[in-house]
Amino acid sequence: MDPAAESSSERLDKWLWKVRIFRQRGLATEACRAGSVEVADQPAKPARDVRVGDVVTVRLGLVRRTLVVRGTPANRVAAKAVAAYLEDRTPPEEFAKARRPRVEQGLARAPGSGRPTKRDRRQLDELLRQGDGT
Helix, strand or coil: CCHHHCCCEEEHHHHHHHCCCCCCHHHHHHHHHCCCEEECCEECCCCCEEECCCEEEEEECCEEEEEEECCCCCCCCCHHHHHHCEEECCCHHHHHHHHCCCHHHHHCCCCCCCCCCHHHHHHHHHHHHHHHCC
8 A cells, every 4th residue: 555645634633543653533632632742843733734744743651752744544554554654753762761660650659558657758768869879
């Protein structure tokens, strides 16, 4: 299937859904409205048309993906066929951010456990001091 043979422009939210960046079109629409999607470094609304050559930046959690539009499919494409419709220029460091353990996850307290005690607070301060290297 030749991407150039497809239509020349497509709604941004539809394109993001069709090339499997989002599982549901509604999620793509919400991301656009929340300002998590940019086209040519400008915040983009869901109804904005994307054309071949446009650079789309999508923030998914900690990862900021940079995609170049190579075509607009008529329907949602299979995962193997996605490469024909976009070029992923996301640097590997972005994906490494998501895999890196976050400090906040280790410091989280169980729901209902109450406030930290004085002893818990001292241990927490010691742990954070060791992480700073001081």
